[in-house]
Amino acid sequence: MEGWAGKILDIDLTSGEISSHPLDREMARLFLGGRGLGARLLWDLVGPEVKPLSPENVLIFATGPLTASGVQTSNRFSVSTKSPLTGTILDANSGGWWGMRFKRTGYDALIVRGRAPQPSLIEIGPEGIAIQDAAHLWGKTVSETTELLGQNNNRRNVLCIGPAGENLSLVSAIMNDGHRSLARGGPGAVMGSKNLKAIVTVGTEKNQAQNPDQFKFMLYETGKIIKQSPLTSKALPQFGTAAVMNVVNEIGALPTRNFQQSQFEGAEAISGERMTETILVKKQACWACPISCTRITKTDRAEGEGPEYESTWAFGAQCGIDDLPLIAEANYLCNDLGLDTISVGSSIGCAMEMADRGLVDSELRFGRGDLLYETISDIAYRRGMGAELAEGSYRFAAKHGAPELSMSAKKLELPAYDPRGMQGQGLLYATSNRGGCHMRGNMLGPEVLALPRLVDRLATQGKSGIVAVHQDTSAAVDSLVVCKFANMAATEEHFARLLTALSGLPFTAQDLSQVGERVWNLERLYNLREGFTAADDTLPERLLTEPVSAGPSAGFTVKLAPMLQEYYEFRGWDEQGVPLPETLKELELDTLVS
Amino acid sequence: MNVIKLFGSFRQYSPAPVIEASGETVGAVLDSLCSENPELRTAIFEDRQLRPHVRVMVDGRDIELSAGLDTPLAAGQSIAIFPPIAGGSHRRWR
Numbered sequence: 001m002e003g004w005a006g007k008i009l010d011i012d013l014t015s016g017e018i019s020s021h022p023l024d025r026e027m028a029r030l031f032l033g034g035r036g037l038g039a040r041l042l043w044d045l046v047g048p049e050v051k052p053l054s055p056e057n058v059l060i061f062a063t064g065p066l067t068a069s070g071v072q073t074s075n076r077f078s079v080s081t082k083s084p085l086t087g088t089i090l091d092a093n094s095g096g097w098w099g100m101r102f103k104r105t106g107y108d109a110l111i112v113r114g115r116a117p118q119p120s121l122i123e124i125g126p127e128g129i130a131i132q133d134a135a136h137l138w139g140k141t142v143s144e145t146t147e148l149l150g151q152n153n154n155r156r157n158v159l160c161i162g163p164a165g166e167n168l169s170l171v172s173a174i175m176n177d178g179h180r181s182l183a184r185g186g187p188g189a190v191m192g193s194k195n196l197k198a199i200v201t202v203g204t205e206k207n208q209a210q211n212p213d214q215f216k217f218m219l220y221e222t223g224k225i226i227k228q229s230p231l232t233s234k235a236l237p238q239f240g241t242a243a244v245m246n247v248v249n250e251i252g253a254l255p256t257r258n259f260q261q262s263q264f265e266g267a268e269a270i271s272g273e274r275m276t277e278t279i280l281v282k283k284q285a286c287w288a289c290p291i292s293c294t295r296i297t298k299t300d301r302a303e304g305e306g307p308e309y310e311s312t313w314a315f316g317a318q319c320g321i322d323d324l325p326l327i328a329e330a331n332y333l334c335n336d337l338g339l340d341t342i343s344v345g346s347s348i349g350c351a352m353e354m355a356d357r358g359l360v361d362s363e364l365r366f367g368r369g370d371l372l373y374e375t376i377s378d379i380a381y382r383r384g385m386g387a388e389l390a391e392g393s394y395r396f397a398a399k400h401g402a403p404e405l406s407m408s409a410k411k412l413e414l415p416a417y418d419p420r421g422m423q424g425q426g427l428l429y430a431t432s433n434r435g436g437c438h439m440r441g442n443m444l445g446p447e448v449l450a451l452p453r454l455v456d457r458l459a460t461q462g463k464s465g466i467v468a469v470h471q472d473t474s475a476a477v478d479s480l481v482v483c484k485f486a487n488m489a490a491t492e493e494h495f496a497r498l499l500t501a502l503s504g505l506p507f508t509a510q511d512l513s514q515v516g517e518r519v520w521n522l523e524r525l526y527n528l529r530e531g532f533t534a535a536d537d538t539l540p541e542r543l544l545t546e547p548v549s550a551g552p553s554a555g556f557t558v559k560l561a562p563m564l565q566e567y568y569e570f571r572g573w574d575e576q577g578v579p580l581p582e583t584l585k586e587l588e589l590d591t592l593v594s
Numbered sequence: 595m596n597v598i599k600l601f602g603s604f605r606q607y608s609p610a611p612v613i614e615a616s617g618e619t620v621g622a623v624l625d626s627l628c629s630e631n632p633e634l635r636t637a638i639f640e641d642r643q644l645r646p647h648v649r650v651m652v653d654g655r656d657i658e659l660s661a662g663l664d665t666p667l668a669a670g671q672s673i674a675i676f677p678p679i680a681g682g683s684h685r686r687w688r
Contacts, residue, residue, distance in 0.1 A: 230677070
């Protein structure tokens, strides 16, 4: 194995057939792996006639050429599918150990098709590949399942769903290694719809470099730059991802009480600084990661992993709650039940506003942290109003006559940045191919942290190009696959040279950028084929028409329309957001649509 | 009088995360703040300029978009000082 293993494992749960076929080398060159490879395979396998929770939908677990190579943060992998929450193309990616372990079984990707006749699990190891009965695991939580299947980071790693995925919650995650999640867009429900409880991997094959000396040198260089960056060497290890809570609040871009305000008076109480002072037990790292952003925390009642910034915001500012231990426990519970913390927290915040306005009959109110635990549990088990919230905030709000109160884009709940205070972030949310998301590029860098240089967060002109470049970079990073935090220190040049040394094939930074642009355009084509149009590139009405009432972003709405037209033009798309033939030709995508 | 808020690792150099100081410009206030705190001065400044990626905001607006350390201050405005929490990348924009 020199970058790519060269094989794709293909399992049909309906028939029980297990097969393997070679990885198309040209496809690997054009799309690398992870998210890119997943999108390309999905294009062929899942057309517009396929319903997301039907047996015809597939799950594609994909690693990238850097996975398991020892490159810093090369532990990551992705799952691609058609999202049951958004109806768009979806990929979610995760760290930990499972991705590395799967790659070491000798495959680049795993395609799961069909629906098992009864609860099942897949085991992939040196003794072979088997579909096994998992009736005894159905109903178990993530921690119970992971333990029962013998999770051991040194040799055996478990990926599974919790009760939320079994109950087909559209905000359910797939979990790996106990606490890591492939969260957004409801991939847990797709796995649940296939009666697939878990996938266990036991792999030992090495991903060794074609050019070991060059590879070793580039590993050293990349490690050095990660060690020199204040973000990756100091802020993230010391305060975790919640290091940005106070910054985002200070500029007036911290969505508060379902985006009704953009500053939270309790921000300090839920900040990374406060977490470090109070509930932090220790920091932890994924496989081959020198950054260690993971928080192991402990409250009076429980202990677990996290919460990260987005989860802290979702159960904190979004719900008007400033009780950090309660927020941490809500996060532990979501992990154990297999839920997406962003969508769950945002949906609860939406319900709180709707209850405030008398649109639903519920005790939920902003600040009612005492109801958090029970509400999350109800969502996973589809009890009472939880059954409605399990469909995500858009369907919930629409059912009660107020879809505009769902703070989502393409039905995916927005994360922890109010775009009225970060205009480029608004464009990024509106154009994200999997719906409102901060992992498809993030304008926090240029609009707030001056990375690589500062631009005016409240300006709109010229933002489209910056947004597009960040989106393309994210797609390339997600296809290698490495962690976006590593990419905040190391550059595309580093990764291109690492990939060249590993695979023996020449890659430049420009090649990687073009892969990113290709993946972005393919995802766009997929969504267009599903019936999405330019009209879907939008944001909740509140963000477009209700100015921020107070604070440093007061008076601002998102001025989306001019940014969007500039963006389409920059991308080489027509006025309706459809890629032009010459754009597709340049990206070698023209044969897919001809 | 102006409120100065220190965040992240800068707090270890200060008896409190929020302190008061006054001055006509951001630079003057920071100078006053650091006059009896050499460790904080070293953490914030390098050759009398802000260290790379130290962010200073006045009422939520980054001073880099105003007049930098010469940004004038009115009484009651708050200054937020963040340690480097990002940096090192040389990503190119086209």
